[in-house]
Structure formats: structure tokens, C-alpha cells
Amino acid sequence: MLPLEAVPNFSEGRDRATIDAIGNALGGRARLLDVHSDEDHNRSVYTLVGSEEELVAALLAGIACARERIDLRRHEGAHPRVGAADVVPLVPIQEVDAERARAAALELARRVGDELALPVFLYADLAPGRGPAFFRRGGPEELQRRIDTGELAPDFGPRRLDDRAGGVIVGARSPLIAFNVNLAGNDLDAAREVARAVRERDGGLPGVRALGLRLPRAGHVQVSLNVEDWRSSPLHEVVLAVEREASARVLNVTGSELVGLLPAGAAVAAASSLLGVVGLDSSHVLELRLLGE
Amino acid sequence: MLPLEAVPNFSEGRDRATIDAIGNALGGRARLLDVHSDEDHNRSVYTLVGSEEELVAALLAGIACARERIDLRRHEGAHPRVGAADVVPLVPIQEVDAERARAAALELARRVGDELALPVFLYADLAPGRGPAFFRRGGPEELQRRIDTGELAPDFGPRRLDDRAGGVIVGARSPLIAFNVNLAGNDLDAAREVARAVRERDGGLPGVRALGLRLPRAGHVQVSLNVEDWRSSPLHEVVLAVEREASARVLNVTGSELVGLLPAGAAVAAASSLLGVVGLDSSHVLELRLLGE
Numbered sequence: 287m288l289p290l291e292a293v294p295n296f297s298e299g300r301d302r303a304t305i306d307a308i309g310n311a312l313g314g315r316a317r318l319l320d321v322h323s324d325e326d327h328n329r330s331v332y333t334l335v336g337s338e339e340e341l342v343a344a345l346l347a348g349i350a351c352a353r354e355r356i357d358l359r360r361h362e363g364a365h366p367r368v369g370a371a372d373v374v375p376l377v378p379i380q381e382v383d384a385e386r387a388r389a390a391a392l393e394l395a396r397r398v399g400d401e402l403a404l405p406v407f408l409y410a411d412l413a414p415g416r417g418p419a420f421f422r423r424g425g426p427e428e429l430q431r432r433i434d435t436g437e438l439a440p441d442f443g444p445r446r447l448d449d450r451a452g453g454v455i456v457g458a459r460s461p462l463i464a465f466n467v468n469l470a471g472n473d474l475d476a477a478r479e480v481a482r483a484v485r486e487r488d489g490g491l492p493g494v495r496a497l498g499l500r501l502p503r504a505g506h507v508q509v510s511l512n513v514e515d516w517r518s519s520p521l522h523e524v525v526l527a528v529e530r531e532a533s534a535r536v537l538n539v540t541g542s543e544l545v546g547l548l549p550a551g552a553a554v555a556a557a558s559s560l561l562g563v564v565g566l567d568s569s570h571v572l573e574l575r576l577l578g579e
Numbered sequence: 580m581l582p583l584e585a586v587p588n589f590s591e592g593r594d595r596a597t598i599d600a601i602g603n604a605l606g607g608r609a610r611l612l613d614v615h616s617d618e619d620h621n622r623s624v625y626t627l628v629g630s631e632e633e634l635v636a637a638l639l640a641g642i643a644c645a646r647e648r649i650d651l652r653r654h655e656g657a658h659p660r661v662g663a664a665d666v667v668p669l670v671p672i673q674e675v676d677a678e679r680a681r682a683a684a685l686e687l688a689r690r691v692g693d694e695l696a697l698p699v700f701l702y703a704d705l706a707p708g709r710g711p712a713f714f715r716r717g718g719p720e721e722l723q724r725r726i727d728t729g730e731l732a733p734d735f736g737p738r739r740l741d742d743r744a745g746g747v748i749v750g751a752r753s754p755l756i757a758f759n760v761n762l763a764g765n766d767l768d769a770a771r772e773v774a775r776a777v778r779e780r781d782g783g784l785p786g787v788r789a790l791g792l793r794l795p796r797a798g799h800v801q802v803s804l805n806v807e808d809w810r811s812s813p814l815h816e817v818v819l820a821v822e823r824e825a826s827a828r829v830l831n832v833t834g835s836e837l838v839g840l841l842p843a844g845a846a847v848a849a850a851s852s853l854l855g856v857v858g859l860d861s862s863h864v865l866e867l868r869l870l871g872e
Contacts, residue, residue, distance in 0.1 A: 288869065319868050335869065379865065425712040461865070465856070489728065522853040542856045550843070556850035560815040563758070563835045568866075572672065572754070572840040575612050576581065577866055 288577065290317070290387055291461070292345055293546055296352050297367045299328040305307045308332070311351040315344035322545045325509075326501035329372070331464065335379075338390040345374055345394055350402055353451040358426060363490025364499040364513025365510070366422040368429050369452035373418045375410065375513040376458045376512040387458040388412060395456040405433075406442040410457035413441075413487045417495070418455055426452045436569040463513040463521060463552055464545035467528045477507035483531040484509070484524065489517040493528060506540065516552040520559060550574050562563040581870065582628040583680055584670040584754070585609070586839055589645050590660045592621040597648045601625070604644040608637035617836045619794035620803075621656025622665070624757065626839045628672075631683040638667055638687055643695055651719060655830040657792040658803070659715040661722050666711045668703065669751045680751040681705060688749040692735025694771035698726075699735040705751035706734075710753055710788070711748055719745045756806040756814060756845055757838035760821045762832040765794040770800035776824040777802070777817065784812040784820060798864060799833065809845040843867055 294312070299302045305323050309332065312318050316336030323330040334344060349371040356370035376391040378384045387413055395406045409416045421429055430447050432438050439445060440453060447453050469477055478498030482488040485496040495514025499508045509528055513519055528540050551568050558566035568574045587605070591597045598616050602625065607610055609629030616623040627637060642664040649663035669684040671677045681704055689698045702709045714722055723740050725731050732738060733746060735758040740746050762770055771791030775781040786808025792801045802821055806812055822832050844861050851859035862869045 291865065319865075320863075333865070379869070399631070433724055436675070465854070539855070542686055542854055544854075544856050544859060544863055546867065547865040548847075548850070548859070548863055550846075550864050553843075553850035553864055554841075554846045556853045557814070557846035559820050560849045560853055561758070561837075562832070563837050566837060566841070570613075570837055570841050571843050571846055572584065572612075572626070573843040573861075573870055574866055575840065576672075576870060 288379045288383065289317070289337060290341055290374065290383060290390060291333065291335050291379055292341045293377060294332050294345060294348060294374040295372045296330050296332070296348070296517075296576070297328065297358065297363065297370050297372050298352070298355070298356050299323045299330050299363065300325050305330050307355060308351050309370050310455055311347040312344045315347055316340040320547055326363065326503045327365040327499070328361060329365045329367070331546050333409075338386060341376065342390055342394045342397065346401065349374070349404070349454060351396055353402060353404065353448070357450045358452045364501055365454070366419075366425065368422050368426050368447070369454045369456050370406070370450065372452075372512065373409070373455040377461055378458070379461065381460075384411070384458070391456055391458040393440055395442050398454055398456065399440070404443050404448055404451060405440035405445065405453040407453055407455045408441045408457055409455050410459040412457045419495070421453075421455055429453065460514070461549040462515055463548060465508045465511055465513075465542055466545065467511065467525065467542050468540045469503070469507050469509065470540050471507060471533055472500065472535065474498060474507055476535045476537055477509055479535060480507050480528060480531040480537070483526045484511075491524060494517050494524055516549070516555060518554050521552055522556055522559060581672045581676065582610070582630060583634055583676060583683060584626065584628050584672055585634045585670070586670060587625050587638060587641060587667040588665045589623050589625070589641070589649070590621065590651065590654055590656070591645070591649050592616045592623050592656065593618050598623050600648060601644050603640050604640040605637045608640055609633040611685065613840055614769045614829050619656065620658040620792070622652060622658045622660070624839050631679060631686070634669065635683055635687045635690065639690055639694065642667070642691055642697070642747060646695060646697065646741070650743045651745045652742065657794060659712075659718070659790075661715050661719050661740070662697070662747045664747045670754055670839065677704070677751070677753075678830070684749055684751040688735050691747055691749065692733070695736075697736050697741055697744060698733035698738065698746040700746055700748045701734045701750055702748050703752040705750045706779070711787070714746075714748055720747065727778050752843040753807070756809055756841060758804055758806075758835055759838065760802045760804065760818065760835050761797070761833045762800050762825055763833050764801065765793065765800060766828075766830065767791060767800055767826045769830055770802055772828060773821060773824040773830070774802050777804075777820045784817060786811050787817055797849065809842070809848060813848050814845055815849050815852060834851040
């Protein structure tokens with residue numbers, strides 16, 4: 287049996303002490319595989335694996351740490367957020383473990399509400415149709431306003447966002463690929479146009495979410511992408527689409543970066559496409575055959 | 580600790596009973612992951628994993644089975660060979676296991692000579708500079724002639740090739756990628772020219788071996804490739820080179836097929852190249868991080 291994965295996103299990408307403290311809280315209770323911090327996003331994405339019990343314990347400790355150390359009122363960064371621990375997905379590495387991931391996420395959500403007294407909003411597989419963007423638009427103030435008008439309510443915990451730590455979006459979802467394509471220059475509107483052109487919400491590629499962001503410290507703009515369905519929208523087609531849309535706006539792609547880890551299937555799909563080998567999938571990759579049996 | 584891999588090639592790709600009998604002999608003692616049989620090559624490539632002891636036992640049983648069931652004197656096929664069990668590489672899945680693979684291969688070679696009374700020729704990491712082609716050119720008759728003149732000698736077993744089963748080429752080597760690119764038409768000379776243009780031996784891509792073959796049953800010709808060093812010669816560059824050389828000879832590529840399994844690193848390298856993500860390697864693939872620790 288393979289472990290489950292969790293990919294919590296925390297709203298701190300600059301202060302090394304806080305980034306490390308959260309990493310220690312997570313890594314002391316589960317296996318921490320990767321930390322991706324971005325100063326402009328002011329955000330860190332942790333990748334960890336473990337059993338249900340290990341991950342729930344690790345995430346509770348990490349969220350508690352973030353609650354102590356991050357003050358959203360003093361936070362500024364390019365990436366939208368509504369919480370110190372902003373979004374916490376549990377991820378089945380194999381499809382067969384989807385129910386394990388949902389159960390662990392629900393347990394975590396309940397305990398974050400009960401034990402840490404933070405409002406918790408379920409998303410993705412635990413609240414189909416609701417993505418992080420549903421909660422984040424307008425930021426914490428707008429989210430509180432929608433709670434107060436009765437438009438939505440936290441699924442666990444208090445109805446009042448924590449002044450310092452906000453709320454936490456918790457759910458289970460399939461593996462996705464997070465990556466950023468950097469574009470030369472400072473034209474945020476153009477980056478946003480590229481994001482709109484490629485994302486599903488505005489008629490672009492299926493399973494693709496995208497935001498145009500300005501990164502003042504790095505000195506360029508960026509299309510920040512989540513590819514939620516790499517079978518429908520192969521990664522290289524997403525990259526090509528971004529390049530095409532950027533080029534149409536006289537923007538140069540200067541590089542791409544992966545956030546967190548890549549699901550093996552997506553790498554194999556890219557290889558299959560490049561090689562013209564029909565039917566090549568993870569079952570044809572030696573190391574992947576050694577897993578989970 | 581990961582298992583070792585073995586990828587024995589047997590000179591039977593048509594008779595289902597023999598292909599299955601060899602598979603059962605191998606699979607009863609180690610874990611059989613893949614069997615790739617080709618009627619035109621008249622050859623089957625088995626991929627198995629296990630401990631040193633499991634693999635040596637499995638391979639001895641498989642070679643004994645092939646010795647009983649395959650008669651090289653009645654064999655015809657597109658792929659060159661000198662034995663019923665033609666070439667038997669032991670492969671370290673991780674570089675750190677290279678010495679384990681060499682030791683297991685040497686043990687196997689000694690026991691094939693002693694217990695099965697077949698001449699064994701060491702190659703690859705056990706006889707640097709000697710590849711399968713060194714032994715195969717001219718077939719079993721030429722190999723026997725070279726033994727008789729003293730040009731070379733078996734490393735284990737008798738000095739006389741077995742009338743039915745020939746000899747066995749045994750060694751250890753790094754993971755490689757075996758794949759075939761099919762070309763429309765019947766022009767064997769053109770396929771051989773393409774093979775020469777891309778292979779290292781004739782000034783082509785480093786670590787690439789290639790043969791032009793005619794496949795009368797399938798009704799086309801083929802470039803059969805081994806990419807021994809996918810770091811130096813990325814797979815997609817090899818495929819592009821074949822396509823370019825074929826196109827220059829007015830040959831159409833009709834498809835590609837993988838023989839056996841793909842090393843994960845090669846798939847990740849292809850993905851990295853497609854995505855333009857600098858530094859993307861196996862350490863960034865989730866499932867691969869779960870292995871071997």
C-alpha cells in the first residue's frame with residue numbers, strides 16, 4: 287500500500303525561520319519530500335507523504351505553527367489567499383486510494399475546526415464544484431462578508447475568520463501539476479490575458495487553472511498554472527499554448543518552474559508524446575512497476 | 580534496497596508454447612514484469628526483477644528451458660543471434676547497485692558454463708569494449724571459427740558451441756532503452772543506411788546502437804535501436820534523427836514501439852525537455868521519491 291500525499295500551501299515565502307518552523311512541524315510527523323518557497327508569492331508549498339494518521343498529525347502541527355507565526359493582516363504577496371495555512375489538499379497517489387484521501391481530509395478538517403478553532407472550508411472532492419478560487423476572490427474580508435450574509439458558511443470551526451490566521455481550505459483532490467511560466471517584462475495585464483486564454487474557466491484547456499501575477503522581486507510577470515487533468519491537457523500542450531498566447535502579445539517566455547513534485551504519469555505521457563509510442567504509460571516504466579505491489 | 584533487473588533475450592518469437600515455457604521458468608523464480616515477442620525478429624525479450632539469488636535461479640531455469648526447446652539450426656529471423664538464450668544482461672536499477680549486478684552476472688556465467696555445459700561469453704561491464712555485435716557478426720558458424728583460430732575463447736563452459744543452443748552472451752550493463760522505429764516499404768538498404776547514420780559506431784549519436792531490419796511478416800522495414808546512454812542522447816533526439824534520416828531517403832515513419840520497459844529517468848528527461856523546466860529530474864517525480872528509501 288502506498289502512502290498518501292499532502293500538499294499544504296502556507297502564506298509565508300520570505301521569513302526563513304517561519305518556513306523552517308512549519309517544515310519541522312510537518313516533517314517531524316510525516317515524510318517531508320519537498321518545500322517550494324517563493325518570495326513574490328510570499329507562499330510556501332510543502333509536499334509530504336505518510337499514512338492517514340501521520341499526515342493528519344503533521345498537518346495539524348503545521349497549521350498550528352502557521353497560526354502562531356503568520357499574521358495575515360501584515361501579509362502581502364502576489365498569490366491570493368484566505369489563510370495562514372491557506373489550502374490543504376490530501377492526495378491519493380493511486381486512484382484506488384481516493385476514499386482514503388477523502389476520509390483523512392475530512393478528519394483533518396474536523397480537527398482543525400475543533401482543536402485549532404479555525405474556520406474550515408471544504409473544497410474539491412469534499413465539495414464538488416468549489417475550488418480555492420471560490421473562497422479566495424476578494425480575500426479574507428470578502429469571505430467574511432459572504433459568511434455574514436449567509437451566502438456560505440464554514441464546514442467546521444467558528445463562523446468568524448481568525449484575525450491573524452484567517453480560515454483554512456481543506457479537501458482531497460487528484461494529483462495535479464503546479465508550475466509557473468515566467469514572462470519577461472512587467473505587463474501584468476498581458477500576463478492575465480495569457481492566463482485567461484489558456485484556462486478552462488474562460489474557455490481554454492480542460493482542467494487548467496491559471497493566474498497572471500506580477501513578481502516585483504524577480505522583476506517579471508508570470509502565468510501561474512495548475513494542471514488538474516494532465517490526461518486531458520498534456521503538459522506540453524499547456525506549455526505550447528502559454529507560449530503561443532504570450533508570443534501573440536509580444537511577451538517572451540524566459541523559463542518554467544515546477545512547484546512541488548510531478549506525478550509520474552504526466553512525465554510518461556510527455557515522453558510518449560515525444561517518442562510517438564502509442565499506448566506508452568506508467569506500466570511501461572521499470573521503476574513504477576516496482577511500486578505498490 | 581531495490582531488486583536487480585535482468586533482460587534476457589531468447590531466440591524464439593513465434594512458438595507460443597516455447598515463449599510461455601521460458602516465461603514460466605523465469606517467472607517461477609523471480610518477478611516477471613514484461614514479455615515482448617516479435618515474430619519477424621523471432622525473438623522474445625523478458626524483463627524480470629528479483630534478488631541476486633532469485634535472478635540467477637530464474638535465468639538458469641530459463642536458459643535450460645531454451646536449451647531444450649530451441650534449435651538454432653532451424654531458426655530463422657531478422658535479428659542476429661548466436662544462442663537460443665542469446666544475450667543475458669543483469670541490470671542495476673540504481674547506479675549504486677552496479678557491483679551487485681556484476682557479481683550476479685559473473686555467478687550466472689560460471690554456472691551456465693558448469694551446469695548447462697554451454698559456452699559463455701562475457702560482455703559489457705564484464706568485458707569492456709565487447710558488445711553483443713562483437714560476438715554475433717557472421718552468426719554461430721563465424722563465432723565457432725574465431726574460437727577455433729584462437730581469436731577469442733569462451734569465458735566459461737566448453738570451447739564448442741552447442742549444435743542446438745549455440746552459446747550465451749552474459750554480462751552486466753546500465754539500464755538501456757530498446758525500441759524500434761518502423762518505416763513504410765521494403766527497402767532494407769535504406770533502413771540500414773538510416774541505422775548507420777544514427778549509430779555511434781558510424782559517427783552518429785553517442786551510446787546509440789542501431790540495425791536496419793526487414794520484417795516480412797509485418798510487411799515493412801525497421802530501425803531497431805538500443806539507446807545505451809539516454810543522458811547523452813535523449814530519446815526524442817534519437818527519434819528525431821531517425822525521422823530526419825528516413826525522410827531524406829523518402830521513407831515514412833509509421834510508428835515506434837518500446838521493447839521491454841523504459842527507465843524512469845529517460846521519461847523524466849523527455850518531460851523536462853518538452854516543458855522547458857531546467858533541472859527537472861527523477862528527484863522531482865513523486866512516485867520515484869517513494870522508491871528505495
